[in-house]
Amino acid sequence: MDEPFHSLSPKIVSVIKNVIKEQSRSKGFLISDHQYQDVLDISDDIYLLSNSHLKSIKDLTELRHFNYLPKNI
Template sequence: MGISKLKLGAGVLLDEPFSHLSPIRVQEMNILIREASKQKGILISDHYYEESYEPVMSFMYCRAEK
């Protein structure tokens, strides 16, 4: 789905959007996230911040201790 057809509400929550993607698809997802973030807020939840860090403008790391 192209970003121009994506209907965004107040924001978007992406839960592990890079999971099981090929390197090419990760690059494409980064482009989609960057474009969508120009319109609305994007919150990414992921266990591996390496992929999630690239497309964002600000980054917050949360760690839960047991």
């Protein structure tokens, strides 16, 4: 899914997140979105694609290390 939360109201984002979590019991999803907190809320595994490499992310400090998140988050 490419940016499934883009330009949606918080209420609709919540509904979509619930649907994705429910459906993820029987299928897998790949989600790419700039609204990273919404993606983190519903993800079992996080990967960062950067410079043609896929990196498994274990915690947010790794995303900060790659300059993907601001230092204050």
